[in-house]
Amino acid sequence: MATVIAKTGIKREKGWLYFIDKAGDVSRARMARGGSKGPRGRQKVAKCGIERQEGFLYFIDKKGNVCQVKMKRSAGRRTAGRAAASRPRTAARRGAARRAAKRGTARRRAARRTTRRSTGRRATARRARR
Numbered sequence: 001m002a003t004v005i006a007k008t009g010i011k012r013e014k015g016w017l018y019f020i021d022k023a024g025d026v027s028r029a030r031m032a033r034g035g036s037k038g039p040r041g042r043q044k045v046a047k048c049g050i051e052r053q054e055g056f057l058y059f060i061d062k063k064g065n066v067c068q069v070k071m072k073r074s075a076g077r078r079t080a081g082r083a084a085a086s087r088p089r090t091a092a093r094r095g096a097a098r099r100a101a102k103r104g105t106a107r108r109r110a111a112r113r114t115t116r117r118s119t120g121r122r123a124t125a126r127r128a129r130r
Helices: 075-080 086-129
Strands: 003-006 016-020 026-030 042-046 056-060 066-070
Touching (some): 016 056
Antiparallel strands (some): 003 066, 016 026, 056 066
């Protein structure tokens, strides 16, 4: 469930994208396919001065208030939960993947060589027949 941080009561207009800018204020920008032609660029709608916290998503709800909700998957949680024992295994997997990729490229190169040779021989044989 989201919690209301700032009550702004913004009335949204059609064709505008509303967002929270770097300063923590509510701004709006014209949508690319917003319909009517109007003023371009960004405009400040309301000054809130919100300080963002990591791991939270900030949005403007239907009533026009700024809300925050905890993200399901945040970057901090992913790295903290990883065990030290699993790291060497991933390095081994990486090495195996690299070896497999090398084998694949070697096979492709060999296949290219055989096709080039055969087409070259055919061309010289045709020239000799004429």
